[in-house]
Amino acid sequence: MRNSLFIFRFSSGCGLLGGTLLLSVGMVSAGENSAFSESAYLDEMPVVLSVSRLSQRVDEAPAAVTVIDRQMIKESGVWDLAEVFRLVPGMVVSYHSARGYSMDNTVSYHGLSDPYARSMQVLVDGRSVYSPLFGGVLWGDIPVALDDIERIEVIRGPNAASYGANSFMGVINIITLHPSETQGKFVSLTTGRNREEGVARYGGRNDAGDLTYRITAGVRNDKGEDPIIVNALSTQGGWDKNKFDDRKVQQFTLRGDYRVNATDELEFQFGYNGGDRQEGDAGTTHPFWKRADNHFEQLRWQRALEDGGELSVQYYHGYESSYGTDINGATSYNMDVIAQRHDLEVQHTFSPSRSTRVVWGGSMRYDNVYAPYYLRNSITKVPDAHAIPFHLGRLFGNLEWRAHPDLVFNLGAMLEENSFTGTDITPRVAANWHFLPGHTLRVSNSKATRTPTNYEKVLADPYLALGVVKQKLRPERVDSTEIGYLGKFSDLNVDFRIFRDEFSDLIVENGTSVGLGNLNPGNAAVKGFETQLQWNVGPRTRLVYGFSHSLVSSLNQAKITYTDAVPTSIQSMMLTHRFDHRWSTSLMGYKTGAVHFPETDTGPQENPLYYVNSYRRWDARLAYAFQAGTTRGELALVVQNLADNHYFEFRHDNEPPGRTAWLNLKLDL
Numbered sequence: 001m002r003n004s005l006f007i008f009r010f011s012s013g014c015g016l017l018g019g020t021l022l023l024s025v026g027m028v029s030a031g032e033n034s035a036f037s038e039s040a041y042l043d044e045m046p047v048v049l050s051v052s053r054l055s056q057r058v059d060e061a062p063a064a065v066t067v068i069d070r071q072m073i074k075e076s077g078v079w080d081l082a083e084v085f086r087l088v089p090g091m092v093v094s095y096h097s098a099r100g101y102s103m104d105n106t107v108s109y110h111g112l113s114d115p116y117a118r119s120m121q122v123l124v125d126g127r128s129v130y131s132p133l134f135g136g137v138l139w140g141d142i143p144v145a146l147d148d149i150e151r152i153e154v155i156r157g158p159n160a161a162s163y164g165a166n167s168f169m170g171v172i173n174i175i176t177l178h179p180s181e182t183q184g185k186f187v188s189l190t191t192g193r194n195r196e197e198g199v200a201r202y203g204g205r206n207d208a209g210d211l212t213y214r215i216t217a218g219v220r221n222d223k224g225e226d227p228i229i230v231n232a233l234s235t236q237g238g239w240d241k242n243k244f245d246d247r248k249v250q251q252f253t254l255r256g257d258y259r260v261n262a263t264d265e266l267e268f269q270f271g272y273n274g275g276d277r278q279e280g281d282a283g284t285t286h287p288f289w290k291r292a293d294n295h296f297e298q299l300r301w302q303r304a305l306e307d308g309g310e311l312s313v314q315y316y317h318g319y320e321s322s323y324g325t326d327i328n329g330a331t332s333y334n335m336d337v338i339a340q341r342h343d344l345e346v347q348h349t350f351s352p353s354r355s356t357r358v359v360w361g362g363s364m365r366y367d368n369v370y371a372p373y374y375l376r377n378s379i380t381k382v383p384d385a386h387a388i389p390f391h392l393g394r395l396f397g398n399l400e401w402r403a404h405p406d407l408v409f410n411l412g413a414m415l416e417e418n419s420f421t422g423t424d425i426t427p428r429v430a431a432n433w434h435f436l437p438g439h440t441l442r443v444s445n446s447k448a449t450r451t452p453t454n455y456e457k458v459l460a461d462p463y464l465a466l467g468v469v470k471q472k473l474r475p476e477r478v479d480s481t482e483i484g485y486l487g488k489f490s491d492l493n494v495d496f497r498i499f500r501d502e503f504s505d506l507i508v509e510n511g512t513s514v515g516l517g518n519l520n521p522g523n524a525a526v527k528g529f530e531t532q533l534q535w536n537v538g539p540r541t542r543l544v545y546g547f548s549h550s551l552v553s554s555l556n557q558a559k560i561t562y563t564d565a566v567p568t569s570i571q572s573m574m575l576t577h578r579f580d581h582r583w584s585t586s587l588m589g590y591k592t593g594a595v596h597f598p599e600t601d602t603g604p605q606e607n608p609l610y611y612v613n614s615y616r617r618w619d620a621r622l623a624y625a626f627q628a629g630t631t632r633g634e635l636a637l638v639v640q641n642l643a644d645n646h647y648f649e650f651r652h653d654n655e656p657p658g659r660t661a662w663l664n665l666k667l668d669l
Helices: 003-007 012-032 038-044 070-076 081-087 454-465 511-515
Strands: 065-069 091-094 106-109 120-124 149-156 170-176 184-192 195-205 211-222 247-259 264-279 288-304 310-323 325-328 331-334 337-353 356-370 388-404 407-418 422-436 439-450 476-489 492-506 522-538 541-553 569-578 583-592 615-628 631-640 660-668
Touching: 065 070, 065 081, 070 081, 070 149, 070 569, 070 583, 070 615, 081 091, 081 106, 081 569, 081 583, 106 120, 388 454
Parallel strands: 120 170
Antiparallel strands: 065 149, 091 106, 149 170, 184 195, 184 660, 195 211, 211 247, 247 264, 264 288, 288 310, 310 337, 325 331, 337 356, 356 388, 388 407, 407 422, 422 439, 439 476, 476 492, 492 522, 522 541, 541 569, 569 583, 583 615, 615 631, 631 660
16 A cells, blocks of 8 residues: 555546545544544644634634645745645645746635736735735745744635635735744755755844844745746747746845743844846747845734733734836836835734633734836826825634534624725634544635735726726625535544635626626636545655645636636645655655636637646655754755656746756754
8 A cells, every 4th residue: 555655646536536545544544543532632633823813723723724834844845935835735836927027926726816816815924925016925025934934824715704805715824933943053055957045044042031033044046947948839929938037036034032021022023035036028038137125024012811811912014126127129117116014903812701712803004006017097008106005994803612512613704994995894604513533524604805906906997987887896705615524533634625615796807897897797606625634654654635626617707717717626745754863755746637717818829729738746855864963954855847747837838947956955053
């Protein structure tokens, strides 16, 4: 059985068969292992912090959640932060799929996305990094080093009850290590094909021990995609050339935690990410270089209350900017972008009774965006010389009620009022029933919205003013229902979920929607199931496997083919093995089904393929741990795309690099 794992074929049928076989083996093992007990199971259950804003065991959280810990991040051998989400069931990750502005990765849940993936909320230590201009996340501009991440919690499904609009299809919460866990000196050096990086970190404390801090700095040189597409569909119109996407990035982060007294703690963070990067569409004769500078400041005060509750106040300021002038013939365009965000949030957690816990709070946000080229009048094409402000106020709350030792209810809602679309309430109700020791059934329903971005609003307002469209731009909406199961069979953990998401008022940015007089004509229903398996095959071997199957029904309004915008099947696996205390290895496999994302081109005229075909990729990592005196180190060889597969992601002019290898040396000094 163990040998068969290495020749396991990635196909939809084998994925289902493999999952069934694993489940069967786990059930047999559970029957033979008399040492399994409920108390042992509860001790092993991971605790999640993000789903309801309450600290909860994963089997009592009101939504499906995937936890990626620091060990998984290291063993996966990922280069970009975005790539680690390929291990999450149902997640679609595309390499550098945007053709303008960011030239960055796309991370979306199930699909149904444009390159900016506006439907995912992403937080770093509670701070939103959702970009206000186009929406989505600029993954290459997040000031966080992979080695500073403690864990990542991915909520699979809408979670607006906890984090508001734009938590539309899911939430990613990146949690960094506390400075007390990163004391001393650390260095990471990477070199390989088209990729080089150096990271240095120092963690310390004051003499009294009540202040701990961490300073991390890094530089990265990334050559991006190969210039020429190997499996080009055409040699005409630039379809045989990849985008210009080289980048040189500098990064610096600082975090300090100060324990004021027995109940109060202050946390301060600062981060900077900047450098030169290219832009340039397929077929252009020269790259467009621009400078990007992004930084944030975050301050958090936290007080532990006598009843076991907690009161916290958090403020952060985010600054996103890029500068450059694109010269096209005799015309030059001001491509500058400056986006700022101020956010203040208060949160209170307490227990009204022995069987209930409550978290509630509120926040105020102010965004301001200046982008003359991108925020042009959609009719006159004249740039708006003024920055566009956005105001947001929120009130939220979640009640956890343990009606019975084996039955937990979660009731939550978010009230929001913003200056673009007005007021919305997004509720959620969920019940978790531990019907057997180690086995839980979850049922939930939640609603969520997505607020139009600055770009979408500026595009829509002139049509409304001229009476071409009769309705104001509205928020997108989703009504989501799921039934989930979590179970433990000896060494096998199972997370299974059946879902149905009904989307309405989807925003369409094309002339057909204007002709219909409605900028929110889109509707779609996505239904399916997904599973996540974690199997401790042996004392030194572990398998993590994810599978998602989805179907879409839609009238495909405004010529947007929603029915093809979600891959029917998505699979991922990571098999790790430790030979001894020095040598370890891991093998990762990913497969994504054929898909056609909304509002992307169909392909070159002489070969108009509609779908981006299904692809399969294998990565591997081999590591050697050593110790020299007081220095602990690890040398790892990482190879991505072992088979040198040349395939497309997202579009037919977006071919990720072929086989890519690099060496990484980590030293704890």
